[in-house]
Amino acid sequence: MKRFAVLQLSGCAGCEVALLNAEAWVAQYRLVYMPLVVSAEDVPEVDVLLISGGVRTDEDLYKLRRAVKKAQQVVAVGTCAISGGVANLGDRDDVRALFLAEKDRPHVPRLLPKSHPADAFVTVDLYVPGCPPTSELFMAVLTNPHDFQASKVVCQECGRQKLKDVKPAHLLGFQQGEVLPDVCLINQGYLCVGSSTRGGCRAPCPRAGHPCVGCRGPSDVFIEKESAAWFTSIKRVFATMTNVPEDEIERGLRSPQLALFLFQFSDYADNRTVGGGYHPRPKEKVL
Amino acid sequence: MTTLTFPLSRIEGHARVIIEARGGIVQSAKFQATEFRGFEYLVRGAPAEQMPVLVPRICGVCSTAHHVASVKALEDAYGVTPPPLALTIRELLMLGQLLQNQATSLFIFTMPDRLGVDSLFDVDTTELDGDALAGVAARALQVRQAGTHLITLAGGQFIHPVKAVVGGVTGGIGAAAASAMRAELAEALPVACALFDTYWDYSVALSARLGTWGDDAPACYLTAVCGERPNYYGDFIRLMGCESGDVCAQFPAREYRAFLTVEEAEYSYAAQTSYQGHVLRANSLARANLVDSLGTPCANEYLQRFHREFGQPAHAILLFDLARGIELVYAIERAMEILADPLEGAETRIPYTPRDGEGYGLVEAPRGPLIHHYRIENGLIAQAEFVIPTVHNILAIERALRVAAERYITPERVNLELERAVGRVVRAFDPCIACATH
Ligand code: SF4
Ligand code: SF4
Numbered sequence: 001m002k003r004f005a006v007l008q009l010s011g012c013a014g015c016e017v018a019l020l021n022a023e024a025w026v027a028q029y030r031l032v033y034m035p036l037v038v039s040a041e042d043v044p045e046v047d048v049l050l051i052s053g054g055v056r057t058d059e060d061l062y063k064l065r066r067a068v069k070k071a072q073q074v075v076a077v078g079t080c081a082i083s084g085g086v087a088n089l090g091d092r093d094d095v096r097a098l099f100l101a102e103k104d105r106p107h108v109p110r111l112l113p114k115s116h117p118a119d120a121f122v123t124v125d126l127y128v129p130g131c132p133p134t135s136e137l138f139m140a141v142l143t144n145p146h147d148f149q150a151s152k153v154v155c156q157e158c159g160r161q162k163l164k165d166v167k168p169a170h171l172l173g174f175q176q177g178e179v180l181p182d183v184c185l186i187n188q189g190y191l192c193v194g195s196s197t198r199g200g201c202r203a204p205c206p207r208a209g210h211p212c213v214g215c216r217g218p219s220d221v222f223i224e225k226e227s228a229a230w231f232t233s234i235k236r237v238f239a240t241m242t243n244v245p246e247d248e249i250e251r252g253l254r255s256p257q258l259a260l261f262l263f264q265f266s267d268y269a270d271n272r273t274v275g276g277g278y279h280p281r282p283k284e285k286v287l
Numbered sequence: 288m289t290t291l292t293f294p295l296s297r298i299e300g301h302a303r304v305i306i307e308a309r310g311g312i313v314q315s316a317k318f319q320a321t322e323f324r325g326f327e328y329l330v331r332g333a334p335a336e337q338m339p340v341l342v343p344r345i346c347g348v349c350s351t352a353h354h355v356a357s358v359k360a361l362e363d364a365y366g367v368t369p370p371p372l373a374l375t376i377r378e379l380l381m382l383g384q385l386l387q388n389q390a391t392s393l394f395i396f397t398m399p400d401r402l403g404v405d406s407l408f409d410v411d412t413t414e415l416d417g418d419a420l421a422g423v424a425a426r427a428l429q430v431r432q433a434g435t436h437l438i439t440l441a442g443g444q445f446i447h448p449v450k451a452v453v454g455g456v457t458g459g460i461g462a463a464a465a466s467a468m469r470a471e472l473a474e475a476l477p478v479a480c481a482l483f484d485t486y487w488d489y490s491v492a493l494s495a496r497l498g499t500w501g502d503d504a505p506a507c508y509l510t511a512v513c514g515e516r517p518n519y520y521g522d523f524i525r526l527m528g529c530e531s532g533d534v535c536a537q538f539p540a541r542e543y544r545a546f547l548t549v550e551e552a553e554y555s556y557a558a559q560t561s562y563q564g565h566v567l568r569a570n571s572l573a574r575a576n577l578v579d580s581l582g583t584p585c586a587n588e589y590l591q592r593f594h595r596e597f598g599q600p601a602h603a604i605l606l607f608d609l610a611r612g613i614e615l616v617y618a619i620e621r622a623m624e625i626l627a628d629p630l631e632g633a634e635t636r637i638p639y640t641p642r643d644g645e646g647y648g649l650v651e652a653p654r655g656p657l658i659h660h661y662r663i664e665n666g667l668i669a670q671a672e673f674v675i676p677t678v679h680n681i682l683a684i685e686r687a688l689r690v691a692a693e694r695y696i697t698p699e700r701v702n703l704e705l706e707r708a709v710g711r712v713v714r715a716f717d718p719c720i721a722c723a724t725h
Contacts, residue, residue: 010322014347014446023428035296038406086344090329099328107554108321175336175453208443209457
């Protein structure tokens with residue numbers, strides 16, 4: 001039986017919980033390390049190492065560097081491990097200064113200045129974006145990542161219909177309005193970014209009547225490009241499908257601390273290792 | 288000075304226990320949370336209406352509770368009252384959260400302690416009491432999944448749900464989906480009861496072997512549910528006094544500072560709460576002590592047996608685990624009741640106008656009362672505060688650790704049982720470190 005381990009760094013455990021729901025691995029793999037569910041001292045030699053969470057403390061970094069040495073294959077799962085995730089919203093001067101000052105604790109692991117993705121420090125063989133990735137994606141990682149079938153973008157998995165003649169004049173807040181079933185959320189004035197977000201999640205959010213916030217990250221078309229390219233693409237979609245003024249879209253997309261769009265948390269294309277080298281994520285490595 | 292460090296597993300998040308002893312005399316027992324992401328800082332400047340999407344990321348185990356608390360805080364600030372159907376669907380969400388969490392804590396986190404294994408996924412390979420434990424991992428996951436499916440149905444996603452919105456929920460639940468869910472829960476109920484019976488027996492055997500149910504000194508208890516019929520949606524917080532066993536205070540979330548003292552600790556990223564210098568406890572045992580009746584048949588029977596065998600209030604910490612099992616059964620039964628009623632057709636959300644100001648949102652999360660408090664200026668979050676249930680339990684955890692340490696550390700030696708005892712003590716409180724530090 002193949003062996004796998006899950007190294008949990010600083011995250012929310014949502015990734016691990018999603019993995020628990022993909023229980024079909026129980027028959028095929030032996031889970032040898034995952035502090036959430038297994039009491040084991042250290043990461044042993046494994047076929048697959050999943051890394052979840054961002055590198056937030058010096059202890060995270062130490063554990064990460066030790067663990068990858070034991071693994072045949074290293075997989076970064078979830079937005080936190082891939083782009084620093086939600087904690088990366090703290091990567092602003094004002095915020096950093098405040099919490100590094102207020103949260104200085106002498107007896108616990110020291111905080112790094114920001115939440116780093118795993119590949120800032122170690123080589124990653126496969127990336128599985130999502131916040132969290134769905135249970136289906138976890139199963140695919142552990143069984144046959146190459147056979148995983150997904151649409152290019154979330155829109156193609158959402159099942160809502162795009163209407164040519166319904167053009168909203170303004171954006172509706174996420175929380176407002178009555179959502180019509182079956183009609184594209186953009187037609188209804190919601191800032192949904194499913195049109196440039198990587199497919200594979202089966203679009204649970206727009207199906208439930210909530211705009212996609214892009215947790216799966218950029219689609220293959222954009223993943224090796226800079227974030228400006230994603231913005232341009234989203235704006236083009238809204239220019240075609242709505243009468244919302246361009247500056248209103250711009251404001252919505254670039255909310256003050258980029259709170260909304262999870263794939264903006266860090267620039268996938270402009271990822272640099274801490275040492276300096278440029279390090280793009282080739283689309284072949286992203287599930 | 289001897290310093291013993293115990294890393295922790297089978298809890299949510301990163302923490303460790305440090306026990307110091309001199310000449311066999313325990314000097315201190317500390318619970319250290321070792322992770323920190325800084326949500327109170329990083330949400331500053333966020334458009335307030337995005338909070339229900341952002342804050343579930345505080346914790347993937349408790350994301351439903353944060354999602355609902357966040358929506359309630361915004362509704363409080365905007366002065367909105369959601370329609371009844373929306374409240375019912377939110378109650379379902381909280382029940383899904385309760386079911387998922389109690390199944391995880393009971394079976395994945397603490398069952399291995401009763402069976403002497405490192406993980407639930409190891410059980411079938413050990414030689415244990417065959418019948419009661421056959422396929423225990425698969426059965427436990429089945430029950431747990433009924434919870435995640437319920438959250439998905441009511442919340443759109445079972446981790447970081449999206450369906451609760453200011454003014455209501457994005458939609459109702461169709462009759463076909465509701466009855467399929469009801470059928471799944473009906474199947475899960477006997478499985479859950481059988482597993483819980485086994486768990487109860489093993490817990491009794493464990494305490495007999497140890498000669499204790501753990502720290503049983505009185506404490507004050509804190510919960511947002513109370514009385515005859517609990518509703519985890521949350522309204523007021525109630526406090527049961529240390530000595531009396533009566534409710535000695537009742538207050539809305541916005542007055543919590545008048546009753547609870549929250550202090551930072553320099554050795555941990557988690558704060559600690561107390562009440563007039565007393566140790567507080569939240570989570571399942573607080574509810575079992577403050578709730579007289581659950582109002583559903585099987586759960587009620589378990590609750591009465593619990594009160595009969597252990598008293599009300601009961602204080603020993605391993606009883607937290609048993610109380611969780613009662614709630615697991617309750618969550619299934621109550622969700623089945625709700626799903627039998629029509630959950631579509633009526634209004635699910637009402638319009639609102641955002642405004643600046645302050646709002647508090649309270650829910651009873653599986654770990655206890657959770658408060659979100661936002662100050663909104665120009666539509667943006669100027670300040671956010673998350674008052675986390677695990678934080679109310681930190682001093683209680685440390686007191687119970689000390690009791691265990693004093694039991695197993697003698698001038699001659701450290702009994703090796705201490706390491707297991709530390710794990711059991713901490714898991715009894717089911718702390719969530721991602722939440723506690725946020
Ligand atoms: S990617 Fe999302 S679900 Fe996974 S750990 Fe980070 S915040 Fe949690
Ligand atoms: S629909 Fe969008 S936000 Fe929802 S899971 Fe998929 S990528 Fe993530």
